[in-house]
Amino acid sequence: MSHKRIPKRKAAIAVGSVAALGAAALLLPNANASQTGGAGDATPKTFRANDVPTLASQLSSQLGGAYAGAYYDAGKKQMVVNMVGSDSNVADAITKAGAIPHQVRNSTAALKAAAKTLRAKATMPGTAWVVDPRTNEIKVSADSTVSGSHWDSLQSTVKSLGSGVATVKRSGGSFKTLVSGGDAIFAQANGGGVRCSLGFNVTASDGSPAFLTAGHCGVAAKQWSDSQNGQPVATVDKATFPGNDFSLVKYDDPGTQAPSEVNAGNGQTVQITKAADAVVGQQVFRMGSTTGLHNGTVTGLDATVNFQSETNPGGTDTVTGLIQTDVCAEAGDSGGSLFTQDGSAVGLTSGGSGDCKSGGETFFQPVTAALQATGATLGAGGGAGAGDQSGAGAGDQSGAGAGDQSGAGAGDQSGAGAGDQSGAGAGDQSGAGAGDQSGAGAGDQSGAGDQSGAGDQSGAGDQSGQSMGNGASDGSALTSGN
Incomplete structure (x- = not known):
């Protein structure tokens, strides 16, 4: 079949993000250390x-x-x-x-019980929690919107769990969904422009080319274009939000070339060969059409985040089973790629707090779960092993069963700021809070180039259509940051 220019460009979009911040940081020494020591050797092995x-x-x-x-x-x-x-x-x-x-001190059973208590008593907008195996505690966060009786209730709930079980801290800004991640993709919904980002190219179960992005993006709009005012080139096949946060979007042209790679900027392209579960302590990279390439560390698994609902006034949208990191992100970064240096797809940008100036925490939908749910495969058969890769449950690694956290108000999650992440204008997303994002009209999105710093992105067609080469060129001049 013929290969249309737009689908080709679109394929590149799904793969990575526009301007990269510090692509050079991607090439770190000793990325894949081999194991050493025998099975009975008391000397700790070296692991990847x-x-x-x-x-x-x-x-x-x-x-x-x-x-x-x-x-x-x-x-x-x-x-x-x-x-x-x-x-x-x-x-x-x-x-x-x-x-x-x-x-x-704390057993997995004790941490699971504590997570259930939090789910029952602390499911309020602006709160989040995750098990940190490094401290053997549950880390509870409260954003700036949690105050008064809500703050008092949260503190008393954490205290009731007992000494050394959970701690609570303030998180800068407010928890919000973040739209974009890889190259920008656009849609029209609710009378305004919607902007998200493509995460990873995949092959759908029926063999057709497709890509993964955030679930709230797929809920917000059905058809997506690779340019701000362009014709749709892909249609949502499945969107899951709330509960999880992923969408499978199929290219309308079955002849679309959809390479399994992420453009890391500076002329570097990372081949994505498989999906892998995140590991606490692991270094990861995030590409976003607003902020480019940033790296950081996985800080927790099976995180639960309670967003203020934008579709149900006064309601709470709860998202569970997420990967928590200290990688920064901003509005417009949702749906984008979280990956490792060796080419493993790890997550899809969901939401978080803070920004790339002061820092913050960002949450990601595990790719392995998205692949298993949709039946899609990643890379040259790499996605097929998603089930095996995810065999070590996040609960095993973090100490708290995903089931406990995932049960938190899945139904409420559906409304979680779909408008915020997807509705923001590109220009506004780069520096604006969630509110600004959702209110931006389609015209505002044309400033995508400003968001990511890539001059090429500023043109609607270039933002999504370039095979990341233009964005990479601009990104290569930037220094990496967390």
């Missing part, structure tokens, strides 16, 4: 981050209630496994696996 989920799952099954989560020490490239109690047999099993045993 992607090796951790499988071993964590195996140890969880082997150790039962003594297993309390695991995380990755990126500096030493070692795996740390939490254990409850002082049973030497448990410690020996962890050591023989090449990991480092770490005795902790």
